[in-house]
Amino acid sequence: MNTSVDALPGYEREPVPPASRRGFLFESLSSRLLVTCLLALALSLAVVLSGIEYVFAHYPAEVFASELIGEAVHRMAKSVQLDTEGRPVSVPTSPKLEEFRAAFAQQTGYQVVDEYGDAVLSSMPMIVSVPHEGGWMTTQRSRFESAGQIFYVETVPIPGTRKPYFLQVVTSEVFDTTLIRLRLGTVPKVIGISFLVAALIFGVTMLITLRRLVKPIREASQAAAGITPQNLTTRLSLQRIPSEMRPLVASFNDALARLEEGYLAQQTFLAAAAHELQTPLTLIRGQIEMQPASGDRHQILHDVDAMSRQVRQLLHLMEASVLQNYEFSQVDLEHVVQDVTAQLARRAAARGVTIETSLLAPGKQVTADEGGLFILLKNLLENALGFAPKGSSVVIMVNASSISVSDEGPGIDDAHLPFIFSRFWRAPNNKAEGSGLGLAICKEIVLAHGWRLVAERTQPGTLFTIHF
Known part of the structure; x- marks a missing residue:
């Protein structure tokens, strides 16, 4: 795990x-x-x-047929051919119209009549005799009955004639209904x-x-x-956001501003408290060292050193949590590893532990904050030295894509692995020195660099790997 x-x-x-x-x-x-x-x-x-x-x-077909047939009759009246004396001689029709009329030869027909109602031209056969009574010349559409059937006649004057001539188209009620069904049924x-x-x-x-x-x-x-605590200064852009969503985005930005203000206040308080504690602890240690030797002196100095170390870790945690504190550049991993091992060499020797370095990628450089990388490796190595048994080795291995620190200690229980990067967390019955901030600082540094830190239990010991 x-x-x-x-x-x-x-x-x-x-x-x-x-x-x-x-x-x-x-x-x-x-x-x-x-x-x-x-x-x-x-x-x-x-x-x-x-x-x-x-x-x-709810409406009879005649209501719709009137407009359709009326338009067709007006077009036919304009196409009537006249002789030199202005008398109608023929009514041109298209083949499709003739084919359609032939299919309904008993239901529709047309004729050209003079002012007295006498037929000059007519379709063959003419389906019914059209009555010419009253004001038939001025009535465009009229209705009459013949042989028990209802018929409609459209009467339109023919333009261009010397004497009044009229084109009449006769349709039965059955034809009108069929026509409308054909036209509108689809x-x-x-x-x-x-x-x-x-x-x-x-x-x-x-x-x-x-x-x-x-x-x-x-x-x-x-x-x-x-957006994370490392970049709380980021704000969501309002450009191209729909006006309905802008109040929500603006409220979110306001919430981020309040969160940033509270976070900075917390970090400022943490830094101020740590700075204020450093000087008194240094003075206390000096006063103790100036006092005559006593049986409790060593333990008191040890406690003061532990408090000083915790204050330094609080400062490191504060600095590691603020992205603006990092200055990124190309860093030589071998150089940083040598600095870390040199600083902790005396501590390792006092515990009887050997620090081994394995450089599988000599000259490897990464984009990092050199100080942050130094603290990261130093905390991991201190953690390994704290659990490594006397006579064992702690190995730092550098390759092209990662760097790892391993020890031969008792290892971390699988149930404790999810909590080891939490602030101030210490495993039950853990008697090693520390305040539970070392790995939390590592977590902040790794997040700021965009890396990945993996902890796993080995047989024996624990392996921490930083993936670039």
């Missing part, structure tokens, strides 16, 4: 419960808007189709197909538009996920 400190996020966040695909769709703002718009489009289609069905059911199908095409185009367009709209929100969310 092992535990690690990752570069980011670096601090525990509340886990997001896994959601089913269905739940994800309904939780997505884009999906909700898309589904809502498609439902509105479908509802609009249903209303239109219901309206068409209602009109068909409307629901056309609307349905149009809806499918419109829904496809609308859906794709809406999806692309929504993705562009929520892109700034996703970017703001990613920026927020990268």
Whole structure:
């Protein structure tokens, strides 16, 4: 079993419960808007189709046929051919129109009549005799009955003639109904197909538009996920954020400002307290050393040194927690390792432990803060020396992608591994010197550099590995 400190996020966040695909769709703002718009489009289609069905059911076909047939008769009247004396000689029709009229030869026909109602030209056969009574010349559409059937006649004057001539188109009620059914009966199908095409185009367009709209929100969310105590000065940008979301982003920035203010106040207090404690502890040690020797003198000096070490670690923890304190440059790992081992060589010799260095990548350089890297390796090596038994070795190994520190001590229990990087945490029954801040300082330095620190139990001892 092992535990690690990752570069980011670096601090525990509340886990997001896994959601089913269905739940994800309904939780997505884009999906909700898309589904809502498609439902509105479908509802609009249903209303239109219901309206068409209602009109068909409650209004006679003659109401719709009047306008359709009237337009056709006006076009035919303008196309009537005249002789040199201005008399109608023929009514040109298209092959399609003739084919259609032939299919309904008993239900429709046309004729050209003079001002007295006498036929000059007519279709063959003419389906019924048209009555010419009253003001028939000024009535465009009229209705009459013949042989138990209802007929309609459209009367339109022919332009360009010397004497009044009129084109009359006669249709039966059956023909009008059939015509409207043929013309309008396919409307629901056309609307349905149009809806499918419109829904496809609308859906794709809406999806692309929504993705562009929520892109700034996703970017703001990613920026927020990268904010840690090391970079509390970061603020979310309000550029391209929809106006509805700006108050939320602004409130989040305000919360970050208050958090940064509280965090800096905490760090300032920690630094001030540590600085204020350093001088009294130094004076106390000096006063004790000037006193006559006594049986408790050694223990008192030991306690004062332990307090001084804890004050120094508090200062290191404060400095390691603020990203602005780091100055990054190219650092030679071999040089830093030599400095650390040289400083701790006397302590290792006093404990009867040998420090071994294995440089598998000579000349390896990394981008780091040299002081931070020194404290990181020093704390790891001090931790290893604290648990290494007399006569054993502590090994520092440097390769191209990592650096590790291992010892031959009793090792860390698997149950304790998740807690070793917590501040002031000490394992139960741990009699080694320390205040539980050394590995917490390592954690802050690793996070600031974007590295990964892994601790794992070995047989025997413990292995700490820094992955660059």
